[in-house]
Amino acid sequence: MIPITTYNGRRVAVFGLGGSGLATAEALAAGGAEVVAYDDGEAAREAAAVRGLTVADWRESEFSAFAALVLAPGVPLTHPEPHWSVKLAREAGVEVIGDVELFARERRAVSPASPFVAITGTNGKSTTTALIAHILRAAGRDVEIGGNFGPAVLGLRELAPERTYVVECSSFQLDLAPTIDPTVGIHLNLSEDHLDRHGSIEAYAAAKERLVAGARVAVVGIDDPWSLAMAERREAAGGETLRISTMGAVKTGVWAVGGRVIEPRGLAQTVVADMHTHPVLKGVHNAQNAAAAVAAVRALGLGLDEVRSGLMSFPGLAHRMEPIGRAGRIVVVNDSKATNADAAARALASFERIWWIAGGKPKTGGIDSLAPYFPRIRKAYLIGVAAEAFAATLAAAGVPHAIVGTMDAAVAAAVADAVADGGEGTVLLSPACASFDQYRNFEVRGEHFRSLVAADPAVGPF
Numbered sequence: 001m002i003p004i005t006t007y008n009g010r011r012v013a014v015f016g017l018g019g020s021g022l023a024t025a026e027a028l029a030a031g032g033a034e035v036v037a038y039d040d041g042e043a044a045r046e047a048a049a050v051r052g053l054t055v056a057d058w059r060e061s062e063f064s065a066f067a068a069l070v071l072a073p074g075v076p077l078t079h080p081e082p083h084w085s086v087k088l089a090r091e092a093g094v095e096v097i098g099d100v101e102l103f104a105r106e107r108r109a110v111s112p113a114s115p116f117v118a119i120t121g122t123n124g125k126s127t128t129t130a131l132i133a134h135i136l137r138a139a140g141r142d143v144e145i146g147g148n149f150g151p152a153v154l155g156l157r158e159l160a161p162e163r164t165y166v167v168e169c170s171s172f173q174l175d176l177a178p179t180i181d182p183t184v185g186i187h188l189n190l191s192e193d194h195l196d197r198h199g200s201i202e203a204y205a206a207a208k209e210r211l212v213a214g215a216r217v218a219v220v221g222i223d224d225p226w227s228l229a230m231a232e233r234r235e236a237a238g239g240e241t242l243r244i245s246t247m248g249a250v251k252t253g254v255w256a257v258g259g260r261v262i263e264p265r266g267l268a269q270t271v272v273a274d275m276h277t278h279p280v281l282k283g284v285h286n287a288q289n290a291a292a293a294v295a296a297v298r299a300l301g302l303g304l305d306e307v308r309s310g311l312m313s314f315p316g317l318a319h320r321m322e323p324i325g326r327a328g329r330i331v332v333v334n335d336s337k338a339t340n341a342d343a344a345a346r347a348l349a350s351f352e353r354i355w356w357i358a359g360g361k362p363k364t365g366g367i368d369s370l371a372p373y374f375p376r377i378r379k380a381y382l383i384g385v386a387a388e389a390f391a392a393t394l395a396a397a398g399v400p401h402a403i404v405g406t407m408d409a410a411v412a413a414a415v416a417d418a419v420a421d422g423g424e425g426t427v428l429l430s431p432a433c434a435s436f437d438q439y440r441n442f443e444v445r446g447e448h449f450r451s452l453v454a455a456d457p458a459v460g461p462f
Contacts (some may be wrong), residue, residue: 001027002154006105008032011065013058013094015085016072017044023152024070024099025053031106036066038085058085063092071096073148073172079199098176100169103153105179111159116181117166117296118147120174120211121188121221123343124289125149127281128188129168130317131293135310136164139302148173164300171207172197178210184296185215188244188288190226191342192364201226209233216240219295221288223247242295246288254295256287261294261311263304272304273311280316280323283350285343319446321347325459327427330355330418332453332462335430336446341369344432348373353425355379355414357407360433360445362386367393367432374399378425379417381410385437407438407445411452419458 004027014025017039025037025048037053039045049055058066069089076083077096089096100118107114119129126149133145144156147167156165167182171194174180187208190201198204205226212218212230220231221244234241243253254263254272261272272294275287290311297307316322318334325332333351338344340363348354348370358367359382367390374394380401382390387403394401404410414427429449439445453459 001030002103002106002156002158003031004028004033004102004106004154005031006102006109007067010034010067011036013038013063013066013069013085013089015039015069015083016075017041017048018072018074020099020152020154021072022048022051022053023155024072024102026051027102027154028070029053058088063088063094066092066094069094069096070102071098071176073098073170073176076197077172077175078203079197096176097178098173099152099154100147100167100173100180101177103165103167104177104181107159107165108181111161113161114159115164115183115300117164117184117186117300118169118180118182118211118215119167119186119188119292120169120171120208121186122191122193122340123346124188124285124292125168125170126337127286127317127320128186128289128292129166131289131311131314132296133166134314135293135297135302135307136166136300138310138313139297139306169211171204174207174210179214180211181214182211182216184217184219184299185211186219186292186296187212187227187230188221188292189224191224191340193340193342195364205230213237213239217242217299219244219253219292219299221245221292222250223288242299244288244291244295246284246291254291254298256284256291259287261287261290263294263298270304273308278312278314280321281314282321283346285346285349286321319442321350323462324450325453325456326462327415327419327456327459329424330415330427331425332415332427332459333429334446334449334453335428336435336442336449338430338432339363339434339442341365341367341432344430345370345373347428347430348376351426351428352376353378353423355381355418355425355427357381357383357410357414357427357429357449358431358433359383359386359390360431360435360439361437362389362433366390370432371397378421379414381414383407383410383431383438384433386433390432407448408452411449411456415453415456415458
């Protein structure tokens with residue numbers, strides 16, 4: 001745990017008592033704050049009380065007595081409308097912040113020398129976060145990893161100057177982190193997502209850019225117009241900026257074209273790695289992740305040999321382009337983390353002959369943007385709420401498909417059809433949808449897929 005001493009002796013409200021909220025309340029209490037916690041759910045309130053936290057409804061007291069409201073990132077700050085606790089805080093003139101902001105303030109106060117790497121972007125955050133941590137650990141660094149991926153940031157080990165903190169940050173967390181100032185701040189890419197929580201893509205982009213603006217060194221993907229604009233604004237303000245691209249060379253930063261990750265050094269170009277030989281990091285999107293990780297760890301002082309060794313030994317992450325089985329010449333891939341069309345595009349672009357399992361709770365725009373990849377699809381197996389809408393899009397494009405409804409039916413049909421085809425190919429779960437219509441989260445969806453594949457007699461280990 002990281003005790004938050006910056007609120008020692010002051011009264012702090014904490015709303016939202018899931019994993020990160022509980023960690024936040026306990027970290028504040030450990031640092032000497034008087035914490036009063038609350039949640040709309042009775043079970044969450046009871047669980048917090050069992051852990052010794054003070055739980056009370058602030059609507060029955062004077063809210064201006066609080067120094068801050070620390071809001072769990074899953075609680076609406078602005079859209080579709082501010083949560084009642086946010087309205088209460090604003091009426092009382094009390095600042096509303098989150099756990100990443102508490103971490104940033106504590107680091108400045110207690111251990112400003114602790115290297116802090118923060119990662120955001122619409123897609124690729126978790127892989128990049130894990131990859132950076134892996135490379136640093138392989139080089140012998142003391143590393144803590146958490147945030148939106150893994151343990152809550154305040155549940156990590158206490159701050160120490162020699163300890164590097166690698167923290168994934170969602171747009172929800174960045175909305176609540178006005179003074180975030182990482183040693184290295186990484187923004188990978190931006191496409192439409194979470195507009196129901198931010199109200200517009202402009203607001204979504206602004207939340208992401210907060211991380212870039214406050215960083216000592218900014219690593220910024222420039223392959224989409226929103227992110228390119230962030231890099232240009234950062235450079236115009238005089239901040240050290242390392243550009244990342246999979247479309248062409250950059251003067252300062254790292255690029256990855258044709259599967260090779262390249263770092264410019266004056267007039268020379270150093271090939272850091274050939275991603276074609278990597279056991280799990282396939283596709284252009286993973287080349288971008290690798291380029292960002294290389295830029296970040298080089299900014300932290302790692303040598304090329306250390307970077308190469310760590311990069312090539314990375315085992316990958318569950319539910320992200322994860323090969324989980326083989327049926328003859330057919331590979332089965334779990335990409336449950338592809339919760340929007342942009343993420344699914346990255347998977348579809350990585351394979352040639354695909355038996356595609358897709359569907360769930362749809363995001364804005366459906367799968368129209370995936371049309372360039374439709375020729376790669378041998379057949380689609382559609383599940384969940386999005387099945388009928390996806391079927392209409394595929395039918396208009398002449399793509400073979402079937403509405404199967406459930407994951408069980410999809411796996412059985414896709415594996416059987418792929419094996420019967422007799423050629424090479426991929427059975428790919430890359431839903432292009434959130435999971436919430438049938439599953440609690442994408443991890444549960446991916447684990448169900450994994451269990452079904454393991455139980456299929458036609459499929460063996462990868």
